[in-house]
Amino acid sequence: MICDLHCHTTLSDGSLGIEDTIVQAKRLGIDFLSITDHDTLSSFSRANILGERHGVKIIQGVEMSAWDKKRNSKVHILCYAPKKPDRLEGLCLKCCEIRKECSKEMIEKVMKLYPITSESVLKHCTGSKSIFKSHIMRALIEYGYALEFYGDLDHELFNHDTGSCLVEREYPDVHFVLDLIHSARGVAVMAHPALYDNTELLKELAEEGKIDGVEVHHYSADQAKQKELLEIAEKYDLIVTGGSDFHGLYNSVPTHLGKYTTTKENLDRIIKLSNKK
Secondary structure (H helix, E strand, O other): OOEEOOEOOOOOOOOOOHHHHHHHHHHOOOOEEOOOOEOOOOOHHHHHHHHHHHOOEEOOEEEEEEEEOOOOEEEEEEEEOOOOHHHHHHHHHHHHHHHHHHHHHHHHHHHHHOOOOHHHHHHHHOOOOOOOHHHHHHHHHHOOOOOOOOOHHHHHHHOOOOOOOOOOOOOOEHHHHHHHHHHOOOEEEEOOOOOOOOHHHHHHHHHOOOOOEEEEEOOOOOHHHHHHHHHHHHHHOOEEEEOOOEOHHHOOOOOOOOOOOOOHHHHHHHHHHHHHO
């Protein structure tokens, strides 16, 4: 059994639509797939219909944006199988608005340096609930200012520490996000702790009993990091997940659907916990 619990479509910052993603999952022999677009529940109904049509079982999911105020850093929380997803709608809309505001400022900054138009960016995010840096980079590539999404120009413009055009704002507090996920009767899993250096936060949340699981198997975590995360998961009896974090054309590293997976045992834990809530 192959289970990929983390991927993105054109509803956020992926380059493939929902059906193309599910069809590709079927080609790769994936049995269970969770489409976890950023801060949007819009895939739920269509993904279920298309999953049945193509023989791929869909686990409803969403990747929620949050903020670790103690360390002033970003954190992503994967929510799986919420029984009352409507309770997440307001938070999703708020996070999308924050991202849109940041993106519009970034586009204005980029346009002062490179003669592109806002329309050249917006045409690449038709259907998406937000505007992402990858959409801006795609416009720059189209007009010949770069050859790749994550090369020198991306570093110059959007590097976390030195990017001349990067604009970021705080997302809702992670404790609030977790409480809301649990009120929606969803299962909360910290996404890729290595990517945003969230390991200390993970330990704190686990000690407080606020987090249900951790995404251990992800391209951002080397063997040593995965070992550390597995030890934390074992200590606090957390669900252990894995996912490709597939974005298609916008992948930051080469990764395909099914490259990182979740075991059937841990998938069963997610379903059991969701049914218990």
